[in-house]
Amino acid sequence: TLFSNKKKKRKKICYIFFIVVNEFCERFSYYGMRAVLVLYFRYFLLWDDDLATSIYHAFVALCYLTPILGAIIADSWLGKFKTIIYLSIVYAIGQVTMAISTIHDITDANRDGTPDNFTFHIALSMLGLILIALGTGGIKPCVAAFGGDQFQEHQSRQLNTFFSVFYLCINAGSLLSTLITPLKSVASTLMVFIAGSGMYVKTDPEGNIMWSVCKCIGFAIKNRFRHRSSSYPKREHWMDWANEKYDKLLIAQIKMVLKVLFLYIPLPMFWTLFDQKGSRWTLQATTMSGDFVSILISTVNPILILTLVPIMDRLIFPLIQKCGLNFSPLKRMTVGMLFAAMAFVSAALVQIEIDKTLPNFPSSSESQLKVVNTYSTTLNVTISPNEHLLIESFGSSADYVTFDHQDITVSLNTNPVITKAFSLIKGGRQTLIIPSDPTVMYLKEDVKSKPREGKNAIRFVNGYTADLNITNLDSIEPSATTNYTLVNQGKRDFVLRHGEQWCEFSRKFGFGASYTFLIPSTVFSDDCESITEVEDMKPNSVHMALQIPQYFLITTGEVMFSVTGLQFSYSQAPKNMKSVLQAGWLCTNAVGNIIVLIVAELGKLPKQWAEYLLFASLLVAVSIIFSIMAYFYTYIDPAEIEAQVRKEQGLEPEEMEKETLEMEEKDEDQKNEQGVKQTKI
Numbered sequence: 001t002l003f004s005n006k007k008k009k010r011k012k013i014c015y016i017f018f019i020v021v022n023e024f025c026e027r028f029s030y031y032g033m034r035a036v037l038v039l040y041f042r043y044f045l046l047w048d049d050d051l052a053t054s055i056y057h058a059f060v061a062l063c064y065l066t067p068i069l070g071a072i073i074a075d076s077w078l079g080k081f082k083t084i085i086y087l088s089i090v091y092a093i094g095q096v097t098m099a100i101s102t103i104h105d106i107t108d109a110n111r112d113g114t115p116d117n118f119t120f121h122i123a124l125s126m127l128g129l130i131l132i133a134l135g136t137g138g139i140k141p142c143v144a145a146f147g148g149d150q151f152q153e154h155q156s157r158q159l160n161t162f163f164s165v166f167y168l169c170i171n172a173g174s175l176l177s178t179l180i181t182p183l184k185s186v187a188s189t190l191m192v193f194i195a196g197s198g199m200y201v202k203t204d205p206e207g208n209i210m211w212s213v214c215k216c217i218g219f220a221i222k223n224r225f226r227h228r229s230s231s232y233p234k235r236e237h238w239m240d241w242a243n244e245k246y247d248k249l250l251i252a253q254i255k256m257v258l259k260v261l262f263l264y265i266p267l268p269m270f271w272t273l274f275d276q277k278g279s280r281w282t283l284q285a286t287t288m289s290g291d292f293v294s295i296l297i298s299t300v301n302p303i304l305i306l307t308l309v310p311i312m313d314r315l316i317f318p319l320i321q322k323c324g325l326n327f328s329p330l331k332r333m334t335v336g337m338l339f340a341a342m343a344f345v346s347a348a349l350v351q352i353e354i355d356k357t358l359p360n361f362p363s364s365s366e367s368q369l370k371v372v373n374t375y376s377t378t379l380n381v382t383i384s385p386n387e388h389l390l391i392e393s394f395g396s397s398a399d400y401v402t403f404d405h406q407d408i409t410v411s412l413n414t415n416p417v418i419t420k421a422f423s424l425i426k427g428g429r430q431t432l433i434i435p436s437d438p439t440v441m442y443l444k445e446d447v448k449s450k451p452r453e454g455k456n457a458i459r460f461v462n463g464y465t466a467d468l469n470i471t472n473l474d475s476i477e478p479s480a481t482t483n484y485t486l487v488n489q490g491k492r493d494f495v496l497r498h499g500e501q502w503c504e505f506s507r508k509f510g511f512g513a514s515y516t517f518l519i520p521s522t523v524f525s526d527d528c529e530s531i532t533e534v535e536d537m538k539p540n541s542v543h544m545a546l547q548i549p550q551y552f553l554i555t556t557g558e559v560m561f562s563v564t565g566l567q568f569s570y571s572q573a574p575k576n577m578k579s580v581l582q583a584g585w586l587c588t589n590a591v592g593n594i595i596v597l598i599v600a601e602l603g604k605l606p607k608q609w610a611e612y613l614l615f616a617s618l619l620v621a622v623s624i625i626f627s628i629m630a631y632f633y634t635y636i637d638p639a640e641i642e643a644q645v646r647k648e649q650g651l652e653p654e655e656m657e658k659e660t661l662e663m664e665e666k667d668e669d670q671k672n673e674q675g676v677k678q679t680k681i
């Protein structure tokens with residue numbers, strides 16, 4: 001017995017291996033593609049930030065809505081195994097379609113590096129994304145439930161360990177996806193999964209279960225309405241109104257599922273906060289200094305998951321249990337929500353620090369102006385009605401001057417006095433450039449927010465007497481100013497050229513600054529030494545390391561909330577509705593993403609820190625509601641309830657046999673465990 005049990009255990013570890021590796025590969029592919037999706041939208045399809053972000057969140061939401069479809073197909077028709085296989089093929093076709101949509105050569109007839117027919121690329125990429133969403137969403141609830149199916153009812157400890165390992169694999173896949181291309185992994189997902197085919201415990205689909213569930217609920221509601229008069233005796237549960245027509249077992253199973261789904265109502269709020277990691281927190285990082293922005297954003301969450309899941313599972317939870325505290329799944333989920341709320345408080349505190357260092361940007365009714373003087377002498381600049389600025393040659397005004405009106409008149413104390421009227425941009429920042437010929441002074445629009453991804457925005461004013469060529473920029477005419485170009489942090493070299501003459505100048509950049517470089521007429525004679533720099537926007541000074549606590553808190557919250565939720569959804573579902581409940585669980589994520597979309601559309605509170613605190617307070621309120629709901633929830637053993645109902649109905653011999661077999665196996669396992677313990681002693 002000992003030998004055969006060991007063999008059985010090894011076999012189980014082996015096929016669980018195939019399932020978790022399958023999840024690893026699938027997540028690897030999904031996250032690998034997701035990581036570059038916004039960049040593809042921005043720089044290939046040339047969409048603006050808002051559209052790119054909205055379509056990105058819509059895609060993520062769709063990926064977490066399609067599990068309903070996958071669950072229906074699996075539980076009612078194909079079974080989990082075949083659903084995973086077929087939808088993986090859909091997934092692979094989606095990835096290939098997506099890959100083809102990125103080949104600009106297909107429509108780039110004139111070979112200028114940009115596609116000629118954007119509609120074709122957009123249509124193809126949208127088709128690819130829909131197929132990927134169908135694939136990933138469809139197989140996700142089935143893989144989790146299918147993994148759970150490999151365990152028997154008495155193996156709840158092993159089942160919990162499985163879900164923890166399953167979650168580790170999700171995050172290992174997401175971590176590695178940043179390093180290797182996603183396409184290869186789709187094929188390997190399928191191959192790995194099929195390789196284990198002969199070993200799995202495959203539960204058969206039990207007819208069109210979702211349709212039966214809907215009909216049964218519909219009948220209960222109709223029947224209840226028909227018997228609304230007080231002369232009819234009340235029933236214990238509203239679903240009992242289906243008793244006349246439907247099987248007691250089905251009614252009992254629906255009651256179990258509805259009870260859990262009801263509990264899920266407040267959960268999307270957790271994901272609303274969680275998914276802002278990729279939007280608001282990323283934007284926050286661009287206003288901070290530190291050179292690990294992209295690494296931090298894409299890897300800190302999976303790295304923390306890989307560290308925290310084992311610590312929680314092996315250390316924290318057993319320790320809490322040893323202290324005699326009952327840290328039930330629903331309590332863990334509530335604490336997880338509170339951790340996420342704390343993460344947002346931490347984000348708010350960081351934001352307050354950042355705000356102290358941010359420039360004072362104009363409001364939508366204000367205009368801001370700075371003056372740059374490339375004239376040969378110091379100038380006295382008067383801006384009507386009462387702004388007087390003294391600006392040295394090749395210097396600038398100390399800071400931006402804010403106006404609550406747009407029409408201004410500028411006078412220079414030249415001989416004769418030069419006066420010119422300008423109309424400023426409402427809500428904008430501009431620089432008045434005074435060239436070597438002040439009569440042609442002009443306005444140039446400035447950046448009015450921190451450059452994205454911690455980059456630096458730079459531009460040049462040509463005070464030289466002829467056209468100049470600067471590395472990577474178009475030629476600049478005398479007195480003209482270039483548009484901004486973005487440069488990365490670190491040392492950058494620029495070569496200035498006019499005919500045979502040239503000189504080189506270097507500059508070390510921090511993060512998120514903006515500069516205007518003033519090139520004097522003496523630039524070649526003094527080897528670029530006389531180029532002066534005007535700081536339009538200071539570099540970021542709050543270090544990105546300050547974001548680590550918020551990432552740590554939200555990931556701790558995720559481990560408590562998400563891993564537990566996954567286990568809970570499986571353990572509380574009746575056997576024939578495991579995938580449906582997994583899908584319900586994943587839908588909470590979809591709704592969370594939709595809320596993020598709505599919030600992004602509605603706009604922000606004037607102060608970002610206030611928005612973070614608002615979200616934290618909302619989640620605390622929701623977690624209080626959830627804890628009250630959880631207090632009234634009684635944990636069930638679906639198998640026990642099903643067995644009881646069956647018993648009440650009179651068991652069929654086949655099922656009795658199956659159950660006796662399971663009982664025998666359970667006994668064997670227990671005896672074996674005792675045997676092993678005795679041998680150890």
Ligand SMILES: NCC(=O)N[C@@H](CCC(N)=O)C(=O)O
Nearest residue numbers: 170171301305562585586589
């Ligand atoms: N760390 C991110 C992560 O693990 N995400 C999960 C989401 C799980 C869920 N219930 O939504 C993933 O499967 O990608």
